[in-house]
Amino acid sequence: MKKLKYIYTALFVALAHVGFSQVDNTMFFMSRLPQANLINPAQTPEMGIFISGLAVPLLGQLPPSMTFAVNTPLSWNDVIFKGKGAYKDSLISFMHPSYDTDKFTRKLKNNNAVRFNFELPIVYFGFRQAKNYWTFDFTIRENSYVNVPGDLLKFAIKGNANTRNADISGLGVNTTAYSQIAVGFQRELPLDFTMSARAKFLMGAVNISNGKTDLQINTEDGTNIISLIANYEIRTTLPVTTEYNDEGNIIFDTLFSFADGFKTKDFFGNYGGAIDLGVSKKIDDNISVFASVIDLGFINWRRNANTLSFTGDALKFEGAELSLDPFELLMPDLEELFKSYTITNSTKPYTTMLPFKIFAGGHYQLDEIFGFGLLGRLEKHPFGVSTSFTASADVRLFKFGNAALTYSYMNRNFTNIGIGYTLRVGPVQWYFVSDNLIGTLLFPSNSRSMSARFGCNLVFNRNEGEK
Secondary structure (H helix, E strand, C coil): CHHHHHHHHHHHHHHHCCCCCCCCHHHCCCCCCHHHHHCCCCCCCCEEEEEECCCCCCCCCCCCCEEEEEECCCCHHHHEEECCHHHCCCEEECCCCCCCHHHHHCCCCCEEEEEEEEEEEEEEEEEEECCEEEEEEEEEEEEEEEEEEHHHHHHHHHCCCCCCEEECCCCEEEEEEEEEEEEEEEEEEHHHEEEEEEEEEEEEEEEEEEEEEEEEEEECCCCCCEEEEEEEEEEECCCEECCECCCCCECHHHCCEECCCCCHHHHCCEEEEEEEEEEEEECCCCEEEEEEEEEEEEEEECCCCEEEEEEEEEEEECCCEEEECCEEEECCCHHHHHHHCEEEEECCCEEEECCEEEEEEEEEECCCCEEEEEEEEEEEECCEEEEEEEEEEEEEECCCEEEEEEEEEECCEEEEEEEEEEEEECCEEEEEEECCHHHHHHCCCCCCEEEEEEEEEEEEEECHHHC
């Protein structure tokens, strides 16, 4: 049990600090940045024409335009910190005998999700047409979510004496890689309203996800027996094979064995759709309000679809045997352990939903140079809901730039200070946006998030609003 404590905890902390998640709150009100339209479709770009992406061979495209971020449910300061008393001059972990582990477990939620998102824009361009604005986008995207239930960590850390029945439902992973082709339309309406919509055609490449995640660990008083009750599904579209014995049962050692080689066709044939919606209202010359819904959609997975189901309530792990002559640790046979389960594999198509985001906020333009904004964000992902709130101050630097400084509450953490800027020389505009670059530099041990979006654009026909 003691080894399990360290294995589970080390795995959780490692996952937590390599996970990435797209957070772009800082650029929501950056009107001189065309990419702001991706999360705020009702934000009208201030140039008549723009083009960007990997297909644009510009100085500053190495590394290519992309988006990444880091979000963690815990900071390093929650795991490693200065001790007290006799250990006040030392760094200790939450597993140290002098530390009350209850303080650590209270920081855990029922679901502790680590999110990873990545975007690589191939081409993104837009143009003005009278009171309309059109955008076109071809992007490769990847979303990953790893969820660790709080009860699993508590069970590993505190042992079965404190947690007889650990509900670890929700333990799972959801990874989706796909490309999208999107066409956006924005229209200026009477009474200073702007409406927008973006339709997306999705082409799924790879998916690994869970359909059902019902799991419970039970232990018995006075024994080392651990039993696992499961109603669990693992779904994938990777080219894998599953073999059966003469009785028609799945051979455990062949579960999700990879087929010989990957073929190009293995990554095509999974289609879906999504929509972005946005609305803005100009209250007066200084105040504007915005709202948007992003990535409301799905992908239907047909190519190489496999759904492996585990159902049962009789799996019992009674420990390992230790042989002294010769010295050997004999672990139980996994196939024997899983014989009490009903294991089935289905090749029927299945559908997954995209993690969608809702933004709502307002902006106050003090004068031609300074502005202030407030923004709320909600993201619905496979393992729950995440919220964040951002206050921003932005500066319009003459004709050639735009800068923003933000302070955010996200991941149940208040040490998030972000920055964004654009710099234009002639028709070439460079940009960088981060929701917590400054916060990470100032408070590295308390930081739970880090993000960056960077690249460059070609911009033409800048309108009078940019002067």
